Amino acid sequence: MKHLLSPLDFTTDELEQLLDLARDISKNRDKYSHRCDGKKIATLFYEPSTRTRLSFEAAMLNLGGSVLGFSSANSSSAAKGESVSDTIRVISCYADICAMRHPKEGAPMVAAAKSGIPIINAGDGGHQHPTQTLTDLMTIRELRGSLNNFTIGLCGDLKFGRTVHSLINSLIRYENVKFILISPKELCIPDYIRETLIDNNIPFEEVEKLEDVMPQLDILYMTRVQKERFFNEDDYLRMKNFYILDKEKMALGKKDMYVLHPLPRVNEISVEVDDDPRAAYFKQAQFGVYVRMALILTLLGLDKE
């Protein structure tokens, strides 16, 4: 059985097929509206979410299926001490596929080992967020036409931001992608990600000032400072407004640069940027539904007519 636990669970060819399917879905919604009739997705969210959970639910509903699940650990038997392994054995009797978000790194992998249905990692702690990566890849591919030959600046909380870790892991498989990692020293990428870049001979630089590198970027990927992963409130308060993308900084960027953000945004992108044609983060959220529809179909083996 196929699961999606890490963005590397799909080969680049499989990813291409999935992104083609997502594109076809975006253009021909009606064609897919009964593909999952009678199927159910369980959304097991042990951590807060708006977009990821609701986009999975919207995806399944758009395909004609239905949804069940919980949106916080408190409202599940986890509050009584049930293990993830036991929960998933039971959920396997109720649903056909499961999307799980958990604060503990590796929890969806533990679930997959005992699961009778495909498991999708919808974010595990500060580790990975593969379906956000699928969304990001679709966005870049739709906007630029290709996943090769560009410079991407990843800015903000690169230490705790799981979307950043997943995206870097995925993009290193494409050609001529250069990374500019923009963060304060305290929030720089974890060593294992830096080692991956070095081991694969991927060009990257680490800088602190966004303004200095803005003119070089084809994609600017902004992230929120991950308040919930800080050990101490004072450190968070010191970091939270480190980067604020505003009109002035946008003026330094290329005309055909795009700004992505996995959302939710806090202060790191000023609302005045929303009207700039290069702001692509709300479009990105829409692509997130199409890509999750494609993923559900692929994992359930319903992707071919």
Ligand code: NCD
């Ligand atoms: C991200 C996450 O949960 O990691 N959100 C999302 O799924 N779109 C980013 C974040 O919370 O900052």
